[in-house]
Amino acid sequence: MxxxxxxxxxxxxxxxxxxxxxxxxxxxxxxxxxxxxxxxxxxxxxxxxxxxxxxxxxxxxxxxxxxxxxxxxxxxxxxxxxxxxxxxxxxxxxxxxxxxxxxxxxxxxxxxxxxxxxxxxxxxxxxxxxxxxxxxxxxxxPISPYAMVMSAQATEAAIHAEEAHFVFGEGQMAKVKPWLNDSAVVHLSDQDAGPLLLSPRIKLPIGNWRTGRQVTSPDEVFTSLTMEPATALSILPTTLIDRRRADVRVLGFQSIGQRGAFFPDRKTNTFDKQNVRDGHYPLWxxxxxxxxxxxxxxxxxxxxxxxxxxxxxxxxxxxxxxxxxxxxxxxxxxxxxAMRVAKASDGAPLTPAPAKDACHCWFEKNVQGGLLNCGECKDGMTCSVGTCRRNFCEVD
Amino acid sequence: MQVDHRSVQGGESKASATDLRSSLRLAILAAGLLFVTSQMTCAEVANFWGEDTPQQKPSDGGDTDGGDGMWRCFMGTPSKEEELLNRCTEAERIDRPSAIPPAKWDGKSPLPYQ
Structure with missing residues (x-):
């Protein structure tokens, strides 16, 4: 029935x-x-x-x-x-x-x-x-991370928040290399989470964005990136990027007040979202x-x-x-x-927030390139350190 | 030869007193050094900002941390965003100078479009 x-x-x-x-x-x-x-x-x-x-x-x-x-x-x-x-x-x-x-x-x-x-x-x-x-x-x-992306052929490795402020707020007139082509800067729309999550981090209210050609789908973003490999720039969710890592170059992001830029993941070839989880990477x-x-x-x-x-x-x-x-x-x-940080609004600062029923070890075990240094506790075995949860000794 | 046990004993007493004073001076010196060292260590621990070797040296010699090639990362338990963002980590880190032309922005003034 x-x-x-x-x-x-x-x-x-x-x-x-x-x-x-x-x-x-x-x-x-x-x-x-x-x-x-x-x-x-x-x-x-x-x-x-x-x-x-x-x-x-x-x-x-x-x-x-x-x-x-x-x-x-x-x-x-x-x-x-x-x-x-x-x-x-x-x-x-x-x-x-x-x-x-x-x-x-x-x-x-x-x-x-x-x-x-x-x-x-x-x-x-x-x-x-x-x-x-x-x-x-x-x-x-769950948490949905986002990342600034360029073509896989691009040579740039990172973008500073202040640079993004000028790239999206003033465009090619700002002469911030290599982002010197306004038509190659694309995003889904000012209603999309990408620009909305980036805005407070680069101190550029969404109403003050001057650059960014609007496209209608993530596939169109990927296509646009390949058209201008040296200068094209966009922001996409890592849920989509991670399926097409070979097609794009994920840029490290350096927040205002941060010393150095970080990727969402510990390394460019891992999928552990370590920097999202521990507060080194705020675009999520x-x-x-x-x-x-x-x-x-x-x-x-x-x-x-x-x-x-x-x-x-x-x-x-x-x-x-x-x-x-x-x-x-x-x-x-x-x-x-699997998170160690939280935020009260999209523009609020990150705060330390130990997860209830933490699952860091389990998460690392289930992602490509995750760390495998946690103790296991199969069959309900007790842990010398931490609490047995999902077969791993998790330290809260 | 008669030996004045008192003088010998007294001589031992004098020698002991000298040794004691030397030991005391050494002890005070050591304690002083220990105190000074401990205060320096405490000062470093109290602000929790240490230096780490750069994982990736900028190719053009730039350095956002003042040009000494060291990354000052936060070693303590973070309580605010600045400490979270700059906490010491083994994660890959990209350190390069700003690409904003100095004529456009001096790196200190408020950003223009906020």
């Missing part, structure tokens, strides 16, 4: 014949950033096709701020879409026959979104910055899972199905009997248990 609401999906033969998403009954609608698309897609697959209590998920990829707006501005969740709320256009869904992901069309007047996946705090978004946000739950998921955001709150019980989500999806994405709940923390790591995120 649980599969019946999905029966319409198997009838779509190709994206060209995409039907309305509303054919899928009782679906949870998710708006996600490009950084989290593949993670959302994987969770949707397990939840819809393999979970004992299946739940269809329909998702659309958009910018962090557009995703946040679609939920935060939704003042009439059961009625017509309020201004700025909901999403229109093409979305994606898993067909029941396990064939590749298919597309479907959202309502022409807008479809209400149940969960927004954003890499920035809502207050970082221009349309949401002016008034206090109420009636919305913000569940913090939390994965925010935004949902409307129940007006009667404001600590609970208005939609229980949405709350379940958010709990699965954040790692609090399993999907298809699977722990989602390993999936976060596989998709390039850093679980909160």
């Amino acid at each position: 649980a599969l019946l609401p999905l029966c319409g999906l198997v009838c779509w033969a190709s994206p060209a014949q995409a039907g309305p998403c509303s054919d899928v009954k009782n679906a949870v609608y998710v708006a996600t950033t490009p950084a989290a698309e593949q993670y959302v897609e994987k969770i949707a697959q397990f939840l819809q096709l393999d979970d004992a209590n299946p739940l269809p998920v329909i998702w659309q990829v958009t910018t962090s701020c557009r995703a946040a707006e679609s939920v935060v501005l939704d003042t009439s969740p059961t009625g017509p879409c309020a201004s700025g709320a909901c999403l229109k256009g093409t979305a994606k869904v898993w067909p029941l026959d396990r064939s590749p992901v298919k597309t479907c069309e959202l309502d022409a007047n807008g479809t209400h979104i149940h969960v927004a996946v954003s890499d920035v705090f809502p207050a970082s978004c221009r349309k949401l910055a002016t008034k206090p946000i109420s009636g919305v739950l913000d569940v913090l998921g 955001g939390y994965m925010h899972l935004l949902m409307l709150a129940d007006p009667v019980r404001p600590t609970q989500a208005l939609s229980l199905a949405a709350a379940r999806v958010a709990d699965i994405l954040s790692g609090k709940e399993k999907v298809a009997a699977r722990d989602t923390l390993p999936m976060q790591v596989t998709h390039g995120f850093v679980p909160q248990c």
Whole structure:
């Protein structure tokens, strides 16, 4: 019976014949950033096709701020879409026959979104910055690092925050080498998490950005980088960069007041995000899972199905009997248990924050190039130092 | 030959007193040195900023730390962002001078577009 609401999906033969998403009954609608698309897609697959209590998920990829707006501005969740709320256009869904992901069309007047996946705090978004946000739950998921990138053929190794201030604030007139070609500086938009996370770190408010040709997709960013290998510059999530390390050169970033530039990872050829985790590298955001709150019980989500999806994405709940923390790591995120620092807003300074139920050893063991100097404690063996957690002696 | 045991004893007493004074002087000197050294060490530990050998020397001789080729990293338990950013680490570090032309920005004035 649980599969019946999905029966319409198997009838779509190709994206060209995409039907309305509303054919899928009782679906949870998710708006996600490009950084989290593949993670959302994987969770949707397990939840819809393999979970004992299946739940269809329909998702659309958009910018962090557009995703946040679609939920935060939704003042009439059961009625017509309020201004700025909901999403229109093409979305994606898993067909029941396990064939590749298919597309479907959202309502022409807008479809209400149940969960927004954003890499920035809502207050970082221009349309949401002016008034206090109420009636919305913000569940913090894993960490989504970002990096400045050039072409793989580029010779530059790092960028200082002050240099980025001039490159994005003044452009080629500033004569900061090698970034002397304004048309080669690209980003997804001022609603994208990349520029929004970089802005406070280079002391350049998003409204003061003068340089940066807007492109529509991460693939277009990668293409643009190859067109101008010596000068092209952009910022992308490492969840996407790490899959294409051979195509790009990740730049070290030197913060204001920092002595030297650091990569997100310990070395250029590792994937351990050590500098993100210990506070040497500040270009990262939390994965925010935004949902409307129940007006009667404001600590609970208005939609229980949405709350379940958010709990699965954040790692609090399993999907298809699977722990989602390993999936976060596989998709390039850093679980909160592997962090040693925190921040209260996107522009706030980093502060030391020992993780609750730390998983540093487990994380290092599960990433390419991670350190392997932790004690193991298989079969519930006790640790001489630290606490046995996920088969490793973790020191909190 | 008679031996005045008292004088011998007295001579031993004098010698002992001299030894004692020398030992005391040495002890005071050693204690003084120890005190001075400990104060220097305490001062270094108190600000937790040490010097590390540069992992990657800038190719053009530039140095953001004042030209001595040393990286002053934070060795203590960090409590604020500056200490986190500059904490000693074995991670790869890129040290090169700023590429902003001096005529554009002097490195100290507030950034123009903030």
